[in-house]
Amino acid sequence: MAKIITVRRSVFSANERVAAENRTLLDRNGVRLVNVMGAPGSGKTTLILATAPLLAPLRCGVIEGDVAGDLDAREAEAAGLPAVQVNTGGSCHLRADMVAEALRAMPLAELDLLFVENVGNLVCPAGVSLGEHANVVLSSTPEGDDKPEKYPAVFRTADAVIVTKAELAELAGFSLAAFEARLRRLNALAPLFVVSARTGAGMAGWAAWLRERAGGGLT
Amino acid sequence: MAKIITVRRSVFSANERVAAENRTLLDRNGVRLVNVMGAPGSGKTTLILATAPLLAPLRCGVIEGDVAGDLDAREAEAAGLPAVQVNTGGSCHLRADMVAEALRAMPLAELDLLFVENVGNLVCPAGVSLGEHANVVLSSTPEGDDKPEKYPAVFRTADAVIVTKAELAELAGFSLAAFEARLRRLNALAPLFVVSARTGAGMAGWAAWLRERAGGGLT
Numbered sequence: 317m318a319k320i321i322t323v324r325r326s327v328f329s330a331n332e333r334v335a336a337e338n339r340t341l342l343d344r345n346g347v348r349l350v351n352v353m354g355a356p357g358s359g360k361t362t363l364i365l366a367t368a369p370l371l372a373p374l375r376c377g378v379i380e381g382d383v384a385g386d387l388d389a390r391e392a393e394a395a396g397l398p399a400v401q402v403n404t405g406g407s408c409h410l411r412a413d414m415v416a417e418a419l420r421a422m423p424l425a426e427l428d429l430l431f432v433e434n435v436g437n438l439v440c441p442a443g444v445s446l447g448e449h450a451n452v453v454l455s456s457t458p459e460g461d462d463k464p465e466k467y468p469a470v471f472r473t474a475d476a477v478i479v480t481k482a483e484l485a486e487l488a489g490f491s492l493a494a495f496e497a498r499l500r501r502l503n504a505l506a507p508l509f510v511v512s513a514r515t516g517a518g519m520a521g522w523a524a525w526l527r528e529r530a531g532g533g534l535t
Numbered sequence: 536m537a538k539i540i541t542v543r544r545s546v547f548s549a550n551e552r553v554a555a556e557n558r559t560l561l562d563r564n565g566v567r568l569v570n571v572m573g574a575p576g577s578g579k580t581t582l583i584l585a586t587a588p589l590l591a592p593l594r595c596g597v598i599e600g601d602v603a604g605d606l607d608a609r610e611a612e613a614a615g616l617p618a619v620q621v622n623t624g625g626s627c628h629l630r631a632d633m634v635a636e637a638l639r640a641m642p643l644a645e646l647d648l649l650f651v652e653n654v655g656n657l658v659c660p661a662g663v664s665l666g667e668h669a670n671v672v673l674s675s676t677p678e679g680d681d682k683p684e685k686y687p688a689v690f691r692t693a694d695a696v697i698v699t700k701a702e703l704a705e706l707a708g709f710s711l712a713a714f715e716a717r718l719r720r721l722n723a724l725a726p727l728f729v730v731s732a733r734t735g736a737g738m739a740g741w742a743a744w745l746r747e748r749a750g751g752g753l754t
Contacts, residue, residue: 406688
């Protein structure tokens with residue numbers, strides 16, 4: 317038992333140490349790192365690609381985390397964003413060392429804001445430091461309005477929460493009031509944005525929050 | 536390093552042993568266990584509750600796995616199904632010992648088929664034996680048609696794959712051909728069902744498969 321705890325603590329410390337190194341490197345280059353988390357298919361890639369153009373003149377890049385494949389990095393590059401794909405090879409979340417490797421492949425001097433799209437997962441990425449300046453959690457309306465109650469950790473530590481696919485809310489039977497009530501039991505302060513990347517609804521408010529935090533320092 | 540491997544192997548063996556015990560207990564009671572996996576909000580609870588009435592005269596029950604809360608078990612009980620909620624307390628998938636505990640609380644002698652709704656997660660439940668007779672993976676149309684490519688392990692080991700929320704496919708821009716092509720690269724044999732629990736479309740085919748397997752033995 318004691319052995320297991322020792323191993324876990326050592327792994328944890330190693331990740332914290334690498335996360336701190338990432339943060340130092342980012343701060344030295346004036347780049348803000350935004351850790352984007354959400355379930356598979358919650359719309360992380362779509363949101364990032366729709367948000368980046370709204371942040372001009374800030375220059376954005378993206379680190380794409382997936383268990384396998386490079387679909388998202390190819391999509392980001394096609395949209396004109398500097399992109400690096402990280403394959404976790406089975407791991408259910410990104411770790412700081414994976415982000416460190418991706419940072420070495422990124423033109424940091426040419427960037428202001430770097431999105432990290434974490435592995436699609438509402439459980440495992442929670443609380444795993446990457447060196448990020450902000451944690452953003454997405455929840456799409458077709459997933460239902462009960463997600464904060466079922467996956468509390470990731471919502472508790474979010475700096476902003478974004479309800480995506482607003483255009484499907486009515487068809488999906490999604491209640492924003494129910495979602496917000498469940499979120500507020502865990503997290504009283506994080507702003508809640510309701511957006512549709514497809515129609516553009518709500519995108520300006522979310523982008524303004526991000527721009528302000530990136531300019532003034534996402535901390 | 537050797538120490539870590541030892542610990543992991545021992546944990547793995549323990550799970551396999553408990554899974555085998557679960558299987559023995561289920562077989563002795565003539566109960567088939569179906570492990571239902573999918574992303575958060577993919578429609579696992581809704582599908583299970585819509586499927587159970589179609590399986591009559593087979594008698595169904597459900598074990599609900601969640602990180603926190605008892606929303607799903609309460610919903611299942613309200614629908615008249617014997618239900619047990621398992622809270623994993625942070626763990627990202629069910630383990631055989633959690634199912635063993637739930638089985639002790641279930642009226643096995645009165646059941647023919649027991650659904651296990653795993654934690655919403657497309658990564659971690661893959662390959663974790665519970666003693667199940669069949670592994671079923673859900674993927675909802677709003678998640679997009681690229682999920683098999685991004686989360687291969689869980690699709691590779693599926694005995695059946697179910698595309699849910701078919702009524703949202705067009706609005707969500709979901710291509711069934713693209714999904715199926717990606718699935719078939721990993722899994723040539725598992726039947727693919729396209730269903731809408733809301734409209735009932737496709738439910739008869741999936742229920743017939745399940746009934747046949749449950750009657751003839753899900754192995």
